[in-house]
Amino acid sequence: MFDLSQLEAIVAERAASTDPDSYTAKLARRGLPKVAQKLGEEAVETVIAALAEDKAALRGEAADLLYHLLVLLHLRGLPLAEVMEELQARTARTGLQEKAARPHGA
């Protein structure tokens, strides 16, 4: 099954490409603030699709959201594996225990 680490590799390769047809390359050139803005927009669109109970729209918006998150992580040099390690570490306790252990305000 296709997974996010495979998409992460595609994003890394396309972000460095000079292919004029590459959306990833175009987006990466626009820089982190633009990518962050796009990620925020996709998050809002995902929420709207979820609240509208439109499963087809939610599927598309969730895909857009994950793709843009990977572009942002790539530009900030944070490997997806580190995020997965963070999530895996959290499985050792409940969400409320994890929240209580966070530094104040985090």
Ligand SMILES: N=c1c2ncn([C@@H]3O[C@H](COP(=O)(O)OP(=O)(O)OP(=O)(O)O)[C@@H](O)[C@H]3O)c2ncn1[C@@H]1O[C@H](COP(=O)(O)O)[C@@H](O)[C@H]1O
């Ligand atoms: N998964 C995606 C993916 N999801 C969403 N998008 C793009 O994200 C954009 C989101 O749409 P919007 O209307 O919000 O944005 P827009 O108006 O096109 O662009 P802006 O001017 O607002 O930035 C669309 O252009 C989508 O094509 C993606 N673009 C690429 N990928 C993957 O990345 C691979 C490489 O893509 P390229 O870099 O384009 O070759 C593809 O084969 C896919 O696997």
